[in-house]
Amino acid sequence: MSDIEIIEQLKQGNEQAFRKLVESYRKLVVNTCYGLLHNREDAEDVAQDVFIEVYRSVDSFRADAKLSTWLYRIAVNRSLNHIRDNKKHRWFSLFESDVKTENKKLLQVESSLTDQPEFELENKQRAIILHQAIGSLPEKQKVAFSLSKYEDLSYQEIAEVMELSVSSVESLLFRAKKNLQKKLYTCYKKKCM
Amino acid sequence: MKCKDVNSKLIFFLDEELPATEMQAVKEHLAGCTDCALFAEDMKKTLSILETEKTPELNPFFYTRVKAKMESQEVEQVLNHRPVLVRVLQPLAFSIILLIGIYAGIKLGATGTTSKTKTVLAEQDMIPYWNELDAEPIESFLME
Incomplete structure (x- = not known):
């Protein structure tokens, strides 16, 4: 079943078409959400909302547009909204809860020490550092970087998803990498691992 | 090439996005400078995490969960x-x-x-x- 057929049948309320859409694109959507959220459960939760939005607003989908671009756009917007909501909640929440989440992360890392090799622990620590560094990037840089690294999208494809020019995407990715390198260098010098 | 220049171009070097001459210059510097080589190795390892995260384990009940969530949202609506x-x-x-x-x-x-x-x-x-x-x-x- 082609993308056009899926969309046409989805517009008629065909449930099989919706199942086909979810099965075909769930990896793309979950991965895009994960690239921005860096939490598997949150990414799956947001991805579910993405597909529900697609199902409900399929009538507004233009036939000349690319289905994957539309899905990327919804996934990015939903993930950014999720990050913004979390930030608001964190602002209102107590300091204690932040400490708890950090401790939880550390406990997860420590627990791996008992049953997994040492490099697993090192990888988990590296992952935390990398996620924090990506998470601290400005919003547009973060989106461009995650689409490029997690989804291997070309500059042209990122430009279509973000509705920007290719040169803007080039500039965003250049600045994102510079910032990331700076943060990783600071961390390396401070021996934060 | 100085250490500072190398460190500012390292991420582009690892992504092989530098012009050929600069790629060669960074490579030569890393061969002779232990500090920069160690940081390059550390950064390479950190960035390689992205590759491992690209292939997530897919939840086999994903579609069922989407349907369940959709139904519960309809009831709420x-x-x-x-x-x-x-x-x-x-x-x-x-x-x-x-x-x-x-x-x-x-x-x-x-x-x-x-x-x-x-x-x-x-x-x-x-x-x-x-x-x-x-x-x-x-x-x-x-x-x-």
């Missing part, structure tokens, strides 16, 4: 989209009934106290006629 009149009038009617109940309770309570004293007195007057056991002890009754 139905509950939230009750007519405005129902949403406003229903609590208003309950409040009025409650107030009437409280008012009636107070009124009944107030009338109850006055009538109670009267009925108690009346009962006491009637006891000798209606309940002879209270007026006449059982012992004297049996004796007779």
Whole structure:
């Protein structure tokens, strides 16, 4: 079943078409959400909302547009909204809860020490550092970087998803990498691992 | 090439995005500088995490969860989209009934106290006629 057929049948309320859409694109959507959220459960939760939005607003989908671009756009917007909501909640929440989440992360890392090799622990620590560094990037840089690294999208494809020019995407990715390198260098010098 | 220049270009070197001449210059510097080589190795390892995260384990119940979430959202929407009149009038009617109940309770309570004293007195007057056991002890009754 082609993308056009899926969309046409989805517009008629065909449930099989919706199942086909979810099965075909769930990896793309979950991965895009994960690239921005860096939490598997949150990414799956947001991805579910993405597909529900697609199902409900399929009538507004233009036939000349690319289905994957539309899905990327919804996934990015939903993930950014999720990050913004979390930030608001964190602002209102107590300091204690932040400490708890950090401790939880550390406990997860420590627990791996008992049953997994040492490099697993090192990888988990590296992952935390990398996620924090990506998470601290400005919003547009973060989106461009995650689409490029997690989804291997070309500059042209990122430009279509973000509705920007290719040169803007080039500039965003250049600045994102510079910032990331700076943060990783600071961390390396401070021996934060 | 100085260490500072190398460090500022390292991420592009690892992504092989530098021009050929610069790639060669960085490579030569890393071969002779232990500090920069160590940082390059560390950064390479950190960035390689991205590659491992690209292939997530897919949840086999993903579609079922999407459907379940969609259905629960539809139920919520139905509950939230009750007519405005129902949403406003229903609590208003309950409040009025409650107030009437409280008012009636107070009124009944107030009338109850006055009538109670009267009925108690009346009962006491009637006891000798209606309940002879209270007026006449059982012992004297049996004796007779």
